[in-house]
Amino acid sequence: MHMKIVLPQLELHKIESTFENTPHEHDEQYQVTIPVQGTCFFTHENKAVKLPAGEGLILHPRDRHSFHIGHDASVIIIRVKDQCMHDQYQDKRFDPASRQSFDAVAWTMLFRQWTTGMLALDHTEKLAVEEIEMQVLAYLQQLFQGGRASDIAPRLEIGTDSHLTRVLEYIHAHYTEQMSIDLLASLAKQSRFHFIRSFKSATGQTPYQYVLLLRIGKAKELLLRSATTVTDISFALGFSSPSQFFRIFAKQVGATPEQYRVKSR
Template identity: 50%
Template sequence: MLMKVALPQLELHKIDNQFQNIPHAHDDQYQITVPVKGTCYFNYENRDMTLGAGDGLVLNPSDRHYFHTSDDASLIVIRVNHGSGGAGITDPAARQHLEPGAMLSYFQRWAGQMLTVEPADRLAVEETQAMALHDLQQILRGGGTEGKPAKAAADRNVLRVLDYIHARYAEQLDIDTLSAIALQSRYHFIRSFKLATGMTPYQYVLHLRVEEAKAQLRRGSSTVTEISYSMGFSSPSQFYRTFMKFTGVTPEYYRGQS
């Protein structure tokens, strides 16, 4: 059985039971291969190796390889685009042990988040990618601890971002711009923002959009479709899903009760 979940800079693959492919390379992607059960027989640049459960192998872009698996195998393959989050995978050990149960838990969490992200919303996609890529970089570095940003500086930075978001929440925002305003990396910005507000940047944007949509519904002058597009949603169906998630009722029901 094959499973694939993909965002623009990150791909997750899960392979169960017997599988084999042919020699190939990924010109612009790093690849991390981790069996979580069974055995993977791997050929990397004409060198044969056997990977057991937890034997992770990191390939650089353009490394030629192929593999086949045992009948009972379960394999995780992660691909990260070079020049994006992949730039953070700097000189990892080519082969390292990664705890199978932990890797499976990470995979399930990442896949769940990627499957539910709104693909038309750039901020949602970038936020999901940034968090998953940070997790992956920490795993490959051995899970080292990180210092927290100084609270006063973080608070000042978040206030600047909040001003920016409040002026533009109905527009398409992106993580790079917001993290640059905060003078932080993508991951540290998301973490600082959530510590300050209790929400991720994308959740906060949705909160502002729903609050303004509620005000427009109470005024009663615009249709639900008009409101959905004016608030920056990619479609009325996205607006419906988000509105019900935040309020528990449909926009029409909310308008009728106002």
């Protein structure tokens, strides 16, 4: 089985059971290969490397490689764009260690968390997709900075930047529209990584969760105080479809929009 999710800055793969590929290279991507079960028989620049579960490799762009696994093995692969990682280290030497020890159980759980979130998303919601992508990139950033792969956890920045007020004002004025992490981070005058952490530290929510709270709050008001149809409300509030609105409203409120309208009147 081969699961593959492709996002603008990175790719996530999980390969299970018998698999073999031919020697190849990725011109503009780093690759993190993490065997989480069984043994991965890897070839890196014509050198054979035997990787048991928990022993992984970080490959640089243009590193020639191939691997094969048996029926009892499983491998997680993360590929990230070269430029994406170099942008984080403009003033620093960037040269991540090639072989590291990973906590196979922890990284399996992380992979499941990321992919479950991605598969549940409406991919027309750019902000939601970017948030999950940034979660993955935050781990890779720490890993590439020299953090131990077996003991990496998200770092929460304490305190918020004074420009966060401007971000909140912007979100409250434009929450029915599409917005991006880059735009909000620029308003906060922070890096994308710092912005995600500081926003959640200040509000208890990610930017996308905060936007959804505003949309659902407005939806409740419209359902109670107007005769606007549920379909019209969903599009007016920026949801990509009525079904997406139904799903999110029911999850947050515990009732469908129609049920809420009837019960609350």
